[in-house]
Amino acid sequence: MNKKLIYLIAFLIIIGTIYLVVNSHNNKPNISVLTPNLNINPDTLAGIQTGNAPWAPEIANLQARLSQIGLPALTAEGTVLHTHQHLDIFINGKPVEVPANAGIDDAKGFISPIHTHDTTGITHVESPAMQKFYLGQFFDILGVKLTQNCISGYCADNKNNLEIFVNGTLYQGDPRQIELLAHQEIVITYGTILQLPFPMPKGFDFPAGY
Numbered sequence: 001m002n003k004k005l006i007y008l009i010a011f012l013i014i015i016g017t018i019y020l021v022v023n024s025h026n027n028k029p030n031i032s033v034l035t036p037n038l039n040i041n042p043d044t045l046a047g048i049q050t051g052n053a054p055w056a057p058e059i060a061n062l063q064a065r066l067s068q069i070g071l072p073a074l075t076a077e078g079t080v081l082h083t084h085q086h087l088d089i090f091i092n093g094k095p096v097e098v099p100a101n102a103g104i105d106d107a108k109g110f111i112s113p114i115h116t117h118d119t120t121g122i123t124h125v126e127s128p129a130m131q132k133f134y135l136g137q138f139f140d141i142l143g144v145k146l147t148q149n150c151i152s153g154y155c156a157d158n159k160n161n162l163e164i165f166v167n168g169t170l171y172q173g174d175p176r177q178i179e180l181l182a183h184q185e186i187v188i189t190y191g192t193i194l195q196l197p198f199p200m201p202k203g204f205d206f207p208a209g210y
Contacts (some may be wrong), residue, residue: 007019007158035054035070036069036070036071036131036137037068037069037070038066038134038136038137038176038177040069040140042136042139042140042145042146042147043145044068045061045065045068045069045140045143046061046064046065046068047060047061047062047064048065048140048141048143048144048145049066049143049144049145049152050145050152050153051152051153052152052153053089053091053096053152053154054096054097054099055096055099055142055143055144055152056099057099057100057101057102057104057112057116057142057143058142058143058144059104059105059143060090061143062103062112062141062143063105063108063110065140065141065143066112066134066141068140069137069140069141071107071112071113071114071137071141072113072128073108073110073112074110074111074112074113074128075109075110075111076111076155077111077124077126078113078126078127078128078129079126079128080127080128080129080130081125081126081127081129081130081131081196082123082124082126082127083180083181083182083183084122084123084124084125084181084182084183084206084210085122085123085125085180085181085182085183085184085185085186086119086120086122086123086184086185086186086187086204086206087122087123087138087187087188088094088121088185088186088187088188088197088201089151089187089188089189090187090189090190090191090195090197091151091154091190091191092160092190092195093191093194093195093196093197094190097119098116098119098120098121098123099116099119099142100116100117100118100119101116101117102115102116102138102142102143103115103116103138103141104117104140105143108166111126112136112141113125113126113127113128113133113182114133114138114141115141121204122204122210123138123180124204125180126156132179132180133179133180134176134177134178134179134180135164135175135176135177135180135186136174136175136177136178136187138180139151139176146152146175146176147160147174147176148160148173148176148186149162150174151190154190156190159192160190160191160192161189161190161191161192161193162175162189162190163187163188163189163196164178164179164186164187164188165185165186165189165200165201166184166185166186166187166205167184167185167202167203168185168200168201168202175188177191183199183203183206183210185198185201185202185203185204187201192201
């Protein structure tokens with residue numbers, strides 16, 4: 001076998017190997033490419049709750065809601081992005097518990113990228129992809145309606161306001177669009193101006209390691 005033929009065979013082997021590696025990589029599912037629906041109407045979500053507080057995590061339709069909002073049902077907590085926030089909810093001046101195990105379906109064996117483990121009000125963002133997550137997505141996962149004017153069945157009127165504070169500052173805009181960032185203190189209040197919490201929480205003492 002002459003040298004030219006040997007070089008040609010070696011060249012073809014190298015090209016074939018490169019093709020197989022690239023093609024194999026391209027055929028793998030790309031978990032970083034997620035297409036969340038940020039403009040969804042919460043009223044259209046399966047199992048969404050619009051009743052009085054307190055609320056339990058709505059699990060029966062969780063997988064359907066995740067599909068509707070374009071987020072994955074994970075078999076394990078993601079490790080690429082891992083942050084924590086703290087959420088306080090006040091309805092007519094009284095604190096409402098943020099339920100444990102929101103976004104977790106133990107029976108079916110999956111977990112949402114945003115979830116809770118206990119009733120401390122700490123939310124966990126644990127995602128297999130580096131992307132932005134928003135307050136509206138958490139409430140969609142929890143199964144409680146949140147819009148610019150309503151939390152569940154509590155809607156702003158000529159007497160009561162729905163106001164959101166982030167790190168002690170009043171948020172102007174759609175609360176669904178609040179990006180979840182590390183160590184935020186988010187306060188959702190519904191009621192009269194006299195029923196606002198005082199002092200307004202500005203931060204939270206997260207456990208070590210959070």
